[in-house]
Amino acid sequence: MNRMLLGKPQDLWGRIRRSIDWVVVTIAFALISLAVINLNSAGTVAWSESVMIHVGWLCVGTIAMFAVSAVDYRVLYRTSYVAYGAGVALLGAVAVWAYTAKGAGRWLVIGSQRFQPSELMKVLLIVALARYIHDLPRREGNRVRYLFGALGMVLVPAIFVIRQPDLGTGIFLILIATSMLAVTELRLRSILVLGSAGVLSLALMWRYGMLEYQRNRIDVWLTPELYADDDGYQTIQAMISVGNGGFFGRGVDAGTQNVLRFLPERFTDFPFAVYAEEWGFVGCSMVLALFISLVLWSINLASQARDRFSALLCIGVAALFFWHVVINVGMVLQVFPVVGITLPFFSRGGTNLLSMMIALGILMSVSRSRQYR
């Protein structure tokens, strides 16, 4: 009788089932399914070698995600600085033995695979910064002093990355850090000061610090039609692809911009353009809705977190996805200039995928021990 009322004692499977955050898993695998369909469509043949490599990384990433989710986030707390140090060391290694491709050294080659430590660094920075902010003494006077520590933690990897040169990812690291600081430490006034300082430094960089190709890229972004036959080709073709999709899209594997190869970088920076052409406004809204759900769910988890560290982890992951999606999609839609920021799951690139899955794992780990389940 009692057993009927209380239900059966939880078996192992039941416990595993209940400890998994199914919201995250559902959203992630919905996105992954669409992404794999899209990658197949962007390729010449379905299930080509490169798609299979992507799927392989997906499996590795899935295992990593569940493995990380099984780890108590307090373990992450303890290992965070070590991991961060290892990440910076990897970046240093890249700087020394960079595999150079197209003038930028970002990869480490291990076996037949290439790793991009700057991608992994995004997650490591989130964890380390969460611990740093968590550890800060609260309700005390001079807090700007502590901010310098955070600044240092961001700038060391960011400078490594920018010197690769990969300005996009460098700024991306700063964006994540700023987002995390904005939620906890910074006052509104400081945020405004920091924001204007950021704009000012960008302006100064534009004037003095930028490489020619980077400055040119901004020019092309603002007036792509003037460069339609050379530098602006990519931007214009991406916009044509998106516009060609219309409301319902051209259908999978039927977008002319994609199939006839007018759209460049279909696997890396512009998979969203392929997707937009073939799935149309309806499909795009669906993917954006999935991403927004993920980001909002992360913020929700943050607000339910047991402590500052786990809340910051969730905010970091939310920022990671948010900026990835906004910048990549914005770039395809000509809202931002072309920078090498990928779209999570949709872009090919193993380290990136792995980092994203680990980030989701962290989310699930926090989710397991949040306050109001």
Added chain:
Amino acid sequence: MISLGAPEDLRDLRPRFHAMVGLVLLAFIGLVGRLCQLQILEGEHYARRAERNFIDAVPVEAPRGRIFDASGEPLATNRPAYSLYITAWVRDVAPVVPGVAVVRGDRKAMPDDAVRQLAAQLEFVDENDRKKFVGAVNVLRADEEKGHYATAVRGNLTWEEYARIQTRLDSLGNWVEIRESSRRHYPQADITGFVTGYMGNVRPETLKRGGHAGYRTGDRVGRTGIERQWENYLRGRLGARSRVVDVRGQEVPTPPNEALAVLPPDRDPIPGQDIHLTLDLELQRAAYDAFEGVLAGAVVAIDVETGAILAMVSIPAIDPNLYEHPIPRTLWDEWTASPLKPFIDKTVQEHFFPGSTYKVVSALTALQDPEFDPSREVECTGAVKYGGRRFRDTHAHGFMNLERAIVESCNVYFYTLAMEETLTLEDMAGVARSLGLGERTGLGLNGEVRGRIPTEAFEARTGTYQRGVQLNNAIGQGNVKVTVLQLAVLYATLANGGELLTPYIVERVTTNDGRLVFSSQPQAKIAPEITASDLERVHRGLLGVVNDESGTAYSERPRGLVVVGKTGTAQVGRDQQREAAEVEGWDSSKDHAWFAAYGPADAPQVAVVALVEHGGAGADAAAPIVMKVLQHRLGGTSESEAPVRAPGVPPPLPGRDEGREGEGGR
């Protein structure tokens, strides 16, 4: 360090979370708004631009009009062929590692390597041919504007070239394309070489001139003959075929259905119009064969009633099919250096001394002088002296009247008339011009020359006047120059009773499906003022040339056919002699041989004039050719034993009923 063991109070962070949610929502609404703008509001615009990317209209060549002879035998047709097209500037979207650099969409010029690799697949006839090909490619590589479009750089590929390139298309790169086209085929080759003319690539100067809109680099145009003169009829109009191309500009074998659905409809080419000539191919062939063993010469056969050209042969002729392939430099040089001038259509493009064939003009001029008595006899002693010079004849002919002088081709008789001021340069020129000499006949083929009929003023102007020039003029030497065609028209005028016709060679022009576009009508020019009796006298003289035992061409008279004609043996002036005659059997000091004739004598149908350059005596070299042509056309059988008329019986007169009645009454 704060322990992670106990829950913390994070409520103070709530407003920040809410603000964050707001920001996130705002950002996503912004993106969705932009999506809405691009995909829904401006979707049509971008769809059109996507179409512009992949729709490519390829010109479809119109089949060129064919050329037929009078009986419908083809003289120029088309055969399928393959042309090599090059797009020198192709968009090269190189695969780039993610996000490192923007993918540029520049078009890149075909690299040297690719040109070399392509050239290795072609069979060049010589180094010059290779240079020309590479030069043509380089022009495209140098001009980005032009290089965007596929341009034909080599037509009429051989099977080996076609197969080699087709199998290597992938490795040769996106610059190369082979398209189906056609080449010209001339079944009769050099027999009708000068009539049909040949084709060549359109010249850059022609392309630059605005008036020739519609020609593209690498197009073929008619260079000579009918091909050139009737180019606008033969040409047809380009069609267009739409196709789906990918970013490399290559046609996609299986394009998406949506792409196919928006392709604009194909436009069919309008085929060129067919030209039907008056030429009688059998006669043309017979005329060509009659030149067997002759190095250089020409013959024209003309219908005396209409002026239609029945045969028109110039020897030597170049097979126009050769121009469909690259011509080796050595062969070209050989043609250029040849003293036989194979490029010159000797029926219209070069003028010669008419020699004794011109005596009909002298006779007609004399007959117009009211004081001239044609029956007066002049004694020929073989030469006359005038102004301190001796004017020779072949031999002493004895006593000559006008008719005998024509029959035996006596020079002294005409010298005497010239000395007596019966034949002045002015009077001669008047009659010659009224008979169509000194002017283009108006055939409109191969850039006719005018010929030359001298007057006192002309002689004074050119400084060639000397005493006695009218003597030479009277026998068709001096400064008189005529073309073979002019002489044929002149003899046709004598044959048809004094009607000067404009010769024509295009009978009619029809569209590809047989509708009539143009048809020629016989056209008479202002009739020369020649009385019937004068004409009859000259005719009688010409009749004697072939049919009188003492006639200069009596030995050549055909069996079963009575023809009328005049021999001519034109001395070649020293300045006429061409340099370094290295061709065997070519003696440039020998006289030009002429024979002009028409027949049959009682009702002339055809006039034929033949010239054999440096052939010697007219009766020996030129007359047999004319006779063969006349026999072929008029059916006079050489087998038939039937009559050569008994000597002494006056032969019938041309085209006149009373003449025939007279004969019948006898």
